[in-house]
Amino acid sequence: MATIGVFDSGSGGLSVLREIRKLLPESRFIYYSDNAYCPYGEKTAEFVTDRSRAVTDLLLSKGADVIVVACNTATAAAIATLRAEYKVPFVGMEPAVKPAASGTRSGVVGVLATAGTLRAPKYLNTKGQYADAVKIAERVGKGFVELVENLDLDSPHAESVVRASLQPLLDEGADTVVLGCTHYPFLLPLMQKIAPDGVRFIDPAPAVARRLVDVLDTAGLARESSSPGVELLASGTDTTLRKLFTIL
Numbered sequence: 424m425a426t427i428g429v430f431d432s433g434s435g436g437l438s439v440l441r442e443i444r445k446l447l448p449e450s451r452f453i454y455y456s457d458n459a460y461c462p463y464g465e466k467t468a469e470f471v472t473d474r475s476r477a478v479t480d481l482l483l484s485k486g487a488d489v490i491v492v493a494c495n496t497a498t499a500a501a502i503a504t505l506r507a508e509y510k511v512p513f514v515g516m517e518p519a520v521k522p523a524a525s526g527t528r529s530g531v532v533g534v535l536a537t538a539g540t541l542r543a544p545k546y547l548n549t550k551g552q553y554a555d556a557v558k559i560a561e562r563v564g565k566g567f568v569e570l571v572e573n574l575d576l577d578s579p580h581a582e583s584v585v586r587a588s589l590q591p592l593l594d595e596g597a598d599t600v601v602l603g604c605t606h607y608p609f610l611l612p613l614m615q616k617i618a619p620d621g622v623r624f625i626d627p628a629p630a631v632a633r634r635l636v637d638v639l640d641t642a643g644l645a646r647e648s649s650s651p652g653v654e655l656l657a658s659g660t661d662t663t664l665r666k667l668f669t670i671l
């Protein structure tokens with residue numbers, strides 16, 4: 424009977440938990456928002472690795488058998504270290520450049536992610552594999568994490584913040600945009616409003632959820648729990664976390 428720990432720098436990882444629960448509705452989850460230290464995207468890899476260790480220790484102390492790093496920035500900075508230092512399995516985020524590269528018709532793939540993700544070797548390697556096949560245009564989703572943490576998902580201010588990072592990708596010809604940060608799917612309705620019809624947005628969360636199911640099965644961990652549900656924890660105030668959870 425597995426307990427699945429899930430963490431992010433804030434509430435963004437709920438977009439991953441949502442997809443996981445579609446596949447594992449009878450499982451038990453502990454979700455940890457490290458929002459006292461959010462955003463991770465502008466911090467050093469060392470800082471994000473230290474926080475990822477601290478959150479892992481806490482989730483393990485609460486009985487987690489497997490941990491989902493529902494944060495692209497923490498995956499890029501820390502997952503190799505976590506896997507080397509801990510015995511439990513970790514499932515991380517993959518920037519969905521591969522499905523984007525095979526789906527684009529214009530030959531231009533847009534990637535929206537944090538600064539930490541875009542400069543990480545993990546992302547640069549992935550990108551390098553597709554550099555010959557497609558053009559990759561990137562932008563940091565500047566201010567996106569703050570919008571989500573402030574629950575500002577559809578105001579005129581939110582629209583102008585989202586437009587400022589998305590429009591340059593569209594102007595470069597991107598017809599497929601990778602959501603490379605787990606906060607960004609909460610801004611998808613705004614992005615769809617801004618982008619012309621036919622632009623596709625790719626959220627890697629469903630693929631991560633499928634990977635988690637494989638990892639549970641391989642580790643011999645039961646999918647169902649006798650006490651299914653989600654425990655929500657945060658290092659800072661948990662108001663946003665609880666609100667976003669109710670509208671998932």
Ligand code: DGL
Nearest residue numbers: 432462463464495496605
């Ligand atoms: N949600 C995170 C990610 O997927 C991090 C956002 C941040 O804290 O900067 O990258």
